[in-house]
Amino acid sequence: MPAPAIDTDYLKAQLEALLSIPSPTGYTDTIVHYVSEELGRLGIDHSVTRRGAILACYRGHRQDGARAVVAHLDTLGATVKRIKDNGRLELVPIGHWSSRFAEGARVTLFTDEGSFRGSILPLKASGHTFNEEVDTQPVAWSQVEVRIDADSYDRKSTEALGVHVGDFVAIDPQPEFLDNGYIVSRHLDDKAGCAVSLAALKAMVDAKIETPVDVHFIFTITEEVGSGASAVLLDHVVSMVSIDNGTTAPGQNSSEFGATIAMADQVGPFDYHLTRKLIRLARENGIPHQRDVFRYYRSDSASALEGGADVRTALITFGIDASHGYERIHMHALESLAKLTVLYAASDVEISRDTEELAGIEGFTEQPHEPAPQHEDVPSPPAT
Template sequence: MNVKEVEHITTYLEKLVHMPSPSGYTKDIIQYCEGFFQEAGASTSITNKGALIATMEGENQEHHRLLTAHVDTLGAMVKEIKSDGTLRLSMIGGFRWNSVEGEYCTIHTASGHAFRGTILLHQTSVHVYKDGDQVKRDEENIEVRIDQQVTSKEDVKQLGIHVGDFISFDPRFERTESGFIKSRHLDDKASVAILMELAAQLKAQNKTLPYTTHFYISNNEEIGYGGNATIPEQTVEYLAVDMGAIGDGQTTTEYVASICAKDATGPYHFGLRQHLVHLAQKHSVAFEVDIYPYYGSDASAAIRAGADVKHGLVGPGIDASHALERTHVLSLHHTYQLLWFYIFSELV
């Protein structure tokens, strides 16, 4: 394993997960990524929907590749300011309320201020609510306790907090001595970090790609319509780089690159999938082929929108998706290696 490569990816990842970016609130992180890819020598543009397209010219400029990963994450929005000064939430993305119960968070106001808080069940105190463990974790009972002296709706409004303000969850990033990386938002910032390292190494090694390649950093994947538009018309292959789902019945682990054969939207392009498999086998990249039963990607969103491309999906194995996620540096390494060999390979 290339230690420097993994250190770079991990450093990028730690930076990314600490930048709040729930879907709909991604301008700052997109600007950060734009600066990074510009430093790597890519030409960049921002789409009307706020996504980033970073392009590196290749020897063949008639047929293009596109690799995408998304920086938007799960989060919430203020649904209601309650009479006691707590906040009722509306979910951004698909997760379970119990997965964020007890988490620290930040409320981002429309005026640019930020306030800290904690996501709690209303009936948390065991000394007051005898049957709190029986209460359903849902929008009616989960709330944010703001770390300000507020006891009423009027107090909260005076802070500048209003309905529609975004709420981001603390990542709790940690890298263990055994090589595990634990954090919220590894989906999909781990993949973005890998694409960043690809671009950085292309510059560092002064490499020229065989085909013009676009790095599409999408910002609405968690709500279903990320990289589904503004795809350069010369694009032939569209490869989403997103997390591999781990659980009962899955082959993916935290130590391999996961290649998706099918998700909830249907099969991915068989030829592109097999091309990735053959590259992994040829270059001794640890991988597993898997089916993700409750999953959709930027690539599948592009197909649904009518893109005429060969679409594929590969990514690091992530445990406990949409909750307290975890992966291993080996998975980051193998995914990076597979993508490196892919971008220098022939088109399918």
């Protein structure tokens, strides 16, 4: 099939909507309701797990050998570690991110009684008071605190507001959508991936695309703390593609344009055959792409395997600058990923043996092992 048309206005609108809903890991109910309602508008059957992961199913010609496309709704954030004597709040982070990026952030504090606005400030925030010490204080979560925008001048007054240890702190995304296609915001990891999934689903519904097997679009809620897709795959799913961010940084091969296809992350290589199928689909359909390997990175694919799922896994990413900070991406990458996702969903089943949990060696895959052919146009080494 030709590369599908993606409604980029819809993709952008969904990303804006998702970014507007606070969803640090553990505080995701509101965004689960939103995505469930959007799936209903698209006419997609879906179910929600006890804790809130969403399993949407685009029906194919058969159930056995189903595919999964996974992105995560949860984001970084923080929780209240301690109410301090000055009425401010000590934090511990949700997920792995630097307090350097937390300094100066506007936040929403969610208590049992309701929410409050506030700011994350370094302990020595005033240059007029601390002079050069504002530049020499250490970078650590113990060096920042939340100033609540309410009457909270000591421990007692803060407790009187209904603030407790363990309350959630959501970080404002502060998104900007620029006319040149760049998007700058916190939490693009992985709300951009979720917007890609929704845009891919809309393209499939609009074009009435037929798929050989069911395709499960899964939205997880605990990826940032490591568990992600560990317990959401149904038994008949045999392959899984995660959509997440790929870091554009020195030493990496990711790009903010096109699709970046991950070959490996910190837990090891992705499935050889599934990864190369995605590369082939991108190449044959003119989708710009590149490959990358990530040293300090794991995704929903890793948690699925660690949870005991015997599935082929792959990871396709949008290049992101300053991941887990104030992030930047480009619409070109999101559109490229949405196209690749639809092409994968509609592609032929190539490893029919995968429908069996255990089977004989007949039909098992093979990897190249012969010497590579020598091409005549390869230059000879210089004479010594």
